[in-house]
Amino acid sequence: MLKGVLIDWGGVLTVGLSQAVAEWIVDERLDATHYRQVMNELISHAYEGSGNGENAIHALERGEMSGLDFERHLADRLVTTDGVPPEAEGLLSRMFSRFHRVEPMYEMLRAVRAAGLRTCLLSNSWANEYPREGWDDVFDEVVISGEIGMRKPEPRIFEHALGRIGLAGEECVFVDDIETNIEAARRLGIVGVHHREPDLTIAELERLLRIPLR
Known part of the structure; x- marks a missing residue:
């Protein structure tokens, strides 16, 4: 599960x-x-x-x-x-400044946490300031590459994130828009979802997690 x-x-x-x-x-x-x-x-x-x-x-x-x-x-x-x-x-x-947030994805994460699952942001940073308002509502943990000296697709950053939320790879799903990162996660037993647009990703997560997210 x-x-x-x-x-x-x-x-x-x-x-x-x-x-x-x-x-x-x-x-x-x-x-x-x-x-x-x-x-x-x-x-x-x-x-x-x-x-x-x-x-x-x-x-x-x-x-x-x-x-x-x-x-x-x-x-x-x-x-x-x-x-x-x-x-x-x-x-x-x-x-x-052009990377505007997509509210349905945040609503999905709130639903994931409400169902009792753990959530972790896993992001490669470009020395950018993240808009962190409301993050406490959607993330249990935050892993940002530039803050810890690791980056995707290095296996160690996935292992670090898994350790932060206290779960094994087989117990987690990873969502990213870069296939190389997804392939790296899959090699650690993590289920990968290639994000293309919100509705498709949310539907796939509903299927995998077996909970309603909308």
Whole structure:
């Protein structure tokens, strides 16, 4: 029987990554094609293991690189439609301001806790400020990569989260919008749910947990 839910933040408890970033690209007046080339290279290296060694995203998500240093690193690689780099300072804050919360997902977590299950936020941070208002109502524990020096998809961060809520992998379900992270969780016996949109995820959790969540 499943007794706990581990869940990501950005793109799961917020609007989708593509939507948030698309709004930010327009407001920053970035060259969208160039941005996607740069980020596809960084993300595929960080999450899919393409390339050798580690890059700035590994360091940022573990808290080994400051947000400002990453902003400078990223801004140097990007270009606006005017042909110049964007303003580095505050780049990440401006991007994360578009990650608006999705209320049905929070309502689902309240229902999960009301049913007696444990909940844990498990999020890779980009030195961003999380909107924590009301978190005590939906999370038993909070695990944020930059605060503990681990990141998804490293097995140790899942093990750390499981220890925080006192459950085994087989007793938990993990919800994330990145398949690589889900695959890592499954290797530890955790049930994985690939989040694409709220209604589908909530329906799948109702099926797995065997409780009404709406």
